[in-house]
Structure formats: structure tokens, C-alpha cells
Amino acid sequence: MKRFESLADTMAKEIRSGSLPTGSRLPSLRHVMAQHGVSQSTVFRAYYLLEDWGLIQARERSGYFVAPGALTQDRVAKGSSTGSAKVEISDLVFSVLDAAKQPGIVPFGSAFPSPKLFPLQRLGKSLAQAVRMTNPWSTVVDLPPGNEQLRRQIALRYVGIGIAQSIDEIVITNGALEALNLCLTAVTRPGDVVAVESPGFYAALQAIERLDLRAVQIPVDPQTGLDLEALAKALEEHPIRACWFMTNFQNPTGATLTAEKKQALVALLAEYDVPLIEDDVYGELHHDPDYPPPALAFDKKGLVMHCSSFSKTLAPGYRVGWVSAGRFAGRVQRLKLMTTLSASIPAQAGIADYLQHGGYDKHLRKLRGAFRVQLDAMNAALAHYLPDGATWSQPKGGYFLWVKLPRKIDVMQLHFLAIEHGISIAPGPMFTASHQFGDCIRLNFGHPWSAETGKAVETLASLIERAER
Numbered sequence: 369m370k371r372f373e374s375l376a377d378t379m380a381k382e383i384r385s386g387s388l389p390t391g392s393r394l395p396s397l398r399h400v401m402a403q404h405g406v407s408q409s410t411v412f413r414a415y416y417l418l419e420d421w422g423l424i425q426a427r428e429r430s431g432y433f434v435a436p437g438a439l440t441q442d443r444v445a446k447g448s449s450t451g452s453a454k455v456e457i458s459d460l461v462f463s464v465l466d467a468a469k470q471p472g473i474v475p476f477g478s479a480f481p482s483p484k485l486f487p488l489q490r491l492g493k494s495l496a497q498a499v500r501m502t503n504p505w506s507t508v509v510d511l512p513p514g515n516e517q518l519r520r521q522i523a524l525r526y527v528g529i530g531i532a533q534s535i536d537e538i539v540i541t542n543g544a545l546e547a548l549n550l551c552l553t554a555v556t557r558p559g560d561v562v563a564v565e566s567p568g569f570y571a572a573l574q575a576i577e578r579l580d581l582r583a584v585q586i587p588v589d590p591q592t593g594l595d596l597e598a599l600a601k602a603l604e605e606h607p608i609r610a611c612w613f614m615t616n617f618q619n620p621t622g623a624t625l626t627a628e629k630k631q632a633l634v635a636l637l638a639e640y641d642v643p644l645i646e647d648d649v650y651g652e653l654h655h656d657p658d659y660p661p662p663a664l665a666f667d668k669k670g671l672v673m674h675c676s677s678f679s680k681t682l683a684p685g686y687r688v689g690w691v692s693a694g695r696f697a698g699r700v701q702r703l704k705l706m707t708t709l710s711a712s713i714p715a716q717a718g719i720a721d722y723l724q725h726g727g728y729d730k731h732l733r734k735l736r737g738a739f740r741v742q743l744d745a746m747n748a749a750l751a752h753y754l755p756d757g758a759t760w761s762q763p764k765g766g767y768f769l770w771v772k773l774p775r776k777i778d779v780m781q782l783h784f785l786a787i788e789h790g791i792s793i794a795p796g797p798m799f800t801a802s803h804q805f806g807d808c809i810r811l812n813f814g815h816p817w818s819a820e821t822g823k824a825v826e827t828l829a830s831l832i833e834r835a836e837r
């Protein structure tokens with residue numbers, strides 16, 4: 369049993385014995401740390417577990433309290449043997465995402481860019497226009513694969529990067545996340561092995577956990593991206609049924625595969641007839657003039673399912689994404705119908721109108737320019753404040769930096785300390801199932817730079833000094 373689990377167990381016993389009555393406030397963080405000789409992060413993780421067991425409740429700005437009914441519970445702590453690393457990953461992810469939502473926090477840990485950078489008013493106009501012009505039959509016609517105008521506009525954008533894409537292979541989804549999940553469901557069965565990146569986007573691990581699959585982790589280098597030799601070896605050794613990779617501006621490292629590597633990846637997977645679920649949500653956010661064509665550009669067998677969305681580039685919260693699903697399009701479309709039926713019909717129509725009339729490319733140029741400026745500012749601040757020996761990636765797109773810290777740091781402790789100082793970060797262990805990257809953090813530079821941002825980097829650097837193991 370891990371330290372936080374045994375601390376949670378001890379505290380659960382106290383609660384059930386009645387020594388902490390219903391509604392009473394839990395002892396202060398400092399008190400619990402001193403009493404049990406544990407770190408702050410251990411206490412927080414124990415609290416999260418107690419919350420999961422329904423024994424305590426968090427009240428905003430007031431701390432934790434014993435939940436009503438906690439005393440009468442059976443041994444809910446049966447769940448204390450959480451054991452599996454995957455479950456821990458979910459807990460960690462939820463806690464970090466929750467922290468990043470706190471109002472006023474400096475959002476270095478956030479997965480989103482600043483909503484201020486999006487043309488929300490102009491988009492609203494398109495939405496209003498589309499809703500006014502709605503043909504009542506669109507509620508039926510726009511069911512999967514989705515609004516035809518929108519699919520046509522998306523296909524045109526593919527043409528812009530040299531990919532001829534039939535609109536029949538494009539399925540509109542509720543964001544890229546649904547597209548990725550539907551693709552994974554379409555090509556696997558419980559127990560199958562799936563190759564994912566490490567570090568990689570945590571949602572891949574969550575989907576694997578939910579669908580009862582098994583993961584093989586393929587290393588990603590922050591500079592050169594996915595290790596193709598390791599993938600080739602994994603394909604030899606495991607019955608891999610699907611891969612879930614990012615080839616452009618990978619989350620969390622920012623790495624992009626060269627065109628040669630993308631081509632080699634597609635060829636390798638074609639040899640084994642293994643589908644590639646390609647997550648390209650940041651592709652349009654290239655800082656250089658051109659969009660690096662995704663692996664889809666090299667696909668000749670219909671094995672690549674290219675997933676993206678407008679969430680990071682135009683319309684956060686509209687939940688409109690898509691997959692160009694190659695030979696799996698029919699299967700994905702049916703799964704879409706069977707699960708959430710359809711993406712929002714007004715949102716699809718609104719985005720289709722914007723793509724036609726709103727000046728999407730002009731907006732994207734502005735957005736990319738903003739990210740370049742913010743990256744320069746972040747680079748300068750990190751160079752100035754971070755301790756000697758710290759290194760960080762130099763992404764050519766997107767808005768994430770992957771920082772490797774020079775000392776033995778407990779990044780989970782750093783995460784909790786940073787929250788106390790009004791700063792969120794995304795700790796490295798969120799991005800793997802194998803307890804790695806305890807000395808790495810992902811930083812978001814997708815928000816306009818301000819004096820406060822610079823100050824936050826300075827504070828973070830001073831907390832790094834304090835978070836040494």
C-alpha cells in the first residue's frame with residue numbers, strides 16, 4: 369500500500385470511529401503533515417481518496433469536512449487497494465485539471481489557450497446566421513456523418529495541405545476527444561494491445577483503461593518525437609491492434625516528426641496492417657509558415673484515422689471535431705450514432721458558416737503570431753529564472769513546453785506548492801502509466817504574456833528550489 373493510501377486508511381478509521389464527527393472540519397494540512405511525517409502531496413492524495421470513498425467533502429475556500437453519512441458507511445475503503453497505475457493516472461489527471469480551473473490561477477498547467485485569442489463574437493454572428501437559416505430538416509440530414517457544408521469545408525482544408533479527402537470519409541464528432549475514442553473502439557476489443565506515446569496525452573491512457581485494453585508505451589523524445597525503432601520492436605513482440613500517436617506538436621513535448629519519419633511510420637504500420645489513430649489537434653497551430661502534413665498524407669491503405677477539431681483553434685466549447693477515418697469511416701459513423709447520436713447541429717452549421725465567410729485563415733495567422741510572441745517571452749523568462757541545468761523543448765507549433773528540471777524534484781509536491789501560490793502546472797507523471805517523468809513539467813504558453821506571467825515563472829523557479837526531494 370502506498371503512503372497516501374495508508375494515510376487515507378488511517379483517517380478513514382478515525383472518521384468511522386466517530387472521533388471526527390459528521391460536518392467537522394478535517395485537521396489542517398500542516399497538522400496532518402506533522403502528525404504523520406508525510407509531504408503535502410501525500411496528504412492531498414489521501415484527501416482525494418477519502419473524497420472518492422464518500423467520506424469527506426471539499427468546500428470551496430474552506431477546506432475538507434466529514435461528509436454526511438460517512439459514519440454509517442460500510443467499509444467503503446474496500447476501494448483502498450486501488451493498485452493499478454491506470455486508476456492513479458485518472459485521479460492525478462482529474463486533480464490537476466480541477467486545480468487549473470480555479471479562478472485567478474496562472475494557467476501554466478491548463479490544456480487550453482486563452483479564450484481571448486478566439487474570434488468569439490464573429491463566430492457568434494455565424495452561429496446566429498446559421499440558426500436563422502436552419503432548415504428544419506437539418507435536424508435529420510445533419511446526423512452522422514454530419515453537416516455536409518462543414519465536411520466540405522474540412523475537405524477543402526485537407527486539399528490545402530495536399531491531401532485529397534473524400535467528404536464521405538469525414539465524420540463530425542463532439543470534439544477530437546470523441547473522434548479518438550470512437551476510432552479506438554472501432555478497431556479494438558477488450559484485452560487488445562494498443563501502442564501509445566510516453567510521455568503522451570493522458571486521454572489515451574484513460575480510454576485504454578475504460579475499454580479494458582492493454583497499453584504498450586513507445587518513448588517520445590522531446591526533440592525528435594516518437595522512437596520508431598522502439599515501435600518496430602514493439603510490433604515484433606506484441607500483438608498490437610492499434611496505435612494512438614500525435615505526429616505534429618505532440619502533447620506534452622511539442623515534438624513533431626519529420627516528413628520522412630511520418631512516411632516511415634505509415635509504411636511500418638502498413639507492413640503489420642495496424643491502424644494509426646492520428647491525433648492532430650494542434651496541427652493548424654504551426655509557428656512556421658506551413659502546416660507540416662500529418663501522417664495521413666502518406667497513407668495509401670486507408671489505415672490512418674486522422675482526428676482533429678476546432679477546440680484549440682477557433683471554437684472552444686462548441687465541441688465540434690472530426691475524424692477522417694479512411695476504411696473505418698463506416699464503422700466510426702455507426703458507433704457515433706450508437707453512442708451520442710450527433711454533434712450539436714447548430715454548432716456544426718455555425719462553424720461551417722464561419723469557415724466560409726468568417727476569415728478563418730486570417731484568424732489563424734493572428735493566433736500563430738500570438739503564440740510565437742508568447743513562446744519568445746516564456747523562453748526568455750525560463751532562461752532567466754530556471755536553475756542551471758534545466759532544459760526545455762523548442763516546439764515549432766502549439767502552446768506547450770516540456771521542461772526537464774535539473775535536480776531531484778518531487779513534481780507532485782511542486783504541483784501542490786504551486787497551487788498554493790496561485791500557479792498551476794501539469795506534472796510529468798500525468799503523461800505516462802509507468803511512474804516516469806517525475807522531474808518534468810508541461811507549461812502552457814497559450815495565454816497573452818503579462819507582468820504577472822513573468823512573476824509566476826519567477827515564483828515557480830523559487831518553488832523548484834524548495835521542492836527538492
Ligand SMILES: Cc1ncc(COP(=O)(O)O)c(C=O)c1O
Nearest residue numbers: 479543544545569619649677679
Ligand atoms: C492532444 C489532445 N488531443 C485531443 C484533445 C481533445 O480535443 P477536443 O477538445 O477537441 O475534444 C486535447 C485537449 O486537450 C488534446 O490536448
